Amino acid sequence: MSHFLLMVVYALLLSVFFAALWRRNRREQVVLFLQLFVGMVGGGLLVAWLMYPFPSGPPAPIP
Amino acid sequence: MSAPVRSPETTRPETPAAKAAAAAALDAAAGRRGALAAMLAVVFPGLGHLYLGRKARAALFAAIVLVAVVIGAKLDGNLYTPLQGHPLTYLATLGSMGMGLPYFLLLYPLHYAGDVTAQGYDYGTAFLLSAGLMNLLLVLDAWDVGTGRKE
Numbered sequence: 001m002s003h004f005l006l007m008v009v010y011a012l013l014l015s016v017f018f019a020a021l022w023r024r025n026r027r028e029q030v031v032l033f034l035q036l037f038v039g040m041v042g043g044g045l046l047v048a049w050l051m052y053p054f055p056s057g058p059p060a061p062i063p
Numbered sequence: 064m065s066a067p068v069r070s071p072e073t074t075r076p077e078t079p080a081a082k083a084a085a086a087a088a089l090d091a092a093a094g095r096r097g098a099l100a101a102m103l104a105v106v107f108p109g110l111g112h113l114y115l116g117r118k119a120r121a122a123l124f125a126a127i128v129l130v131a132v133v134i135g136a137k138l139d140g141n142l143y144t145p146l147q148g149h150p151l152t153y154l155a156t157l158g159s160m161g162m163g164l165p166y167f168l169l170l171y172p173l174h175y176a177g178d179v180t181a182q183g184y185d186y187g188t189a190f191l192l193s194a195g196l197m198n199l200l201l202v203l204d205a206w207d208v209g210t211g212r213k214e
Contacts, residue, residue, distance in 0.1 A: 006186045009134065010193070017127045017197055020120060021204055024214050062180055 011040035097209030104205040107164045108198045111205030124201050131194035132165050139178035140187020142169055161195035161202070 019033035096115075104111025109125030112118075136142075143155035160166050169175040177184060207213040 003186075006138075006183070010186075010190065013127050013131055014193065014197075017124070020123055021200060 007044050008041060011037050011044075015040065093210045097206045097211075100205040100209035101202050104198070104202040105161075105163055108162065108194075108201060111201065112208070115205065115208050117208065124197075128162060128194050128198050128201070129165065131190045131197065132162060132169070135187045135190030135192075135194060136169060136175060138183030138187030138190065139181035140184060140189070140191045141177040141179070142166070142175055142191055144170070155192060158192055158199070159195040161197075161199035162191075163198060166195065 015033045015036040018036055019029040023029040023032050100111040100114050102111075103114050107125070108128035109121035109123075112121035112124060143152055143159045145156050146152040177187060181187070204213065
């Protein structure tokens, strides 16, 4: 599985979970779901873009 | 002359002491309902909501938590257990144990142990830990719904 796909699946699960947990009205649930999902995926991409100029360096040793 | 018909309003306790007793009895019943719902939610994701009659929500919550557990296990993530000298593992273990029965099923009958060399180890750990934490939130929600604080 690619990193991006895992990030999207994770964001999807958490967004659905919190939308169902925190909101009771269907319309409000959809709005919160979109806010959380776009926030998580978009935020992840933004952080990745900001880190792009920095070299990754050698891989960390396995403990 | 026949006795007057008593409406539900007139059969309610009228004295302040009777009202207080009725409210206390109602609170005690709601408290027991909330406690049982919370305990069931600890045992298995969604069970507390199922007990409270929220069938659709119970199925959705159970599916989300179990999907997170399965993905985490498939990615060979770490299922936290306490490690001496590493206090944070105690907290992480409590968080992971929040998923209830699946935690113990993975640990004992299935002898699940994550693989630190696996490519998806970190992602798997995040999924497993999140599953436990999500179910802990479900326990609190079941308590709130059971006691009438929430719909």
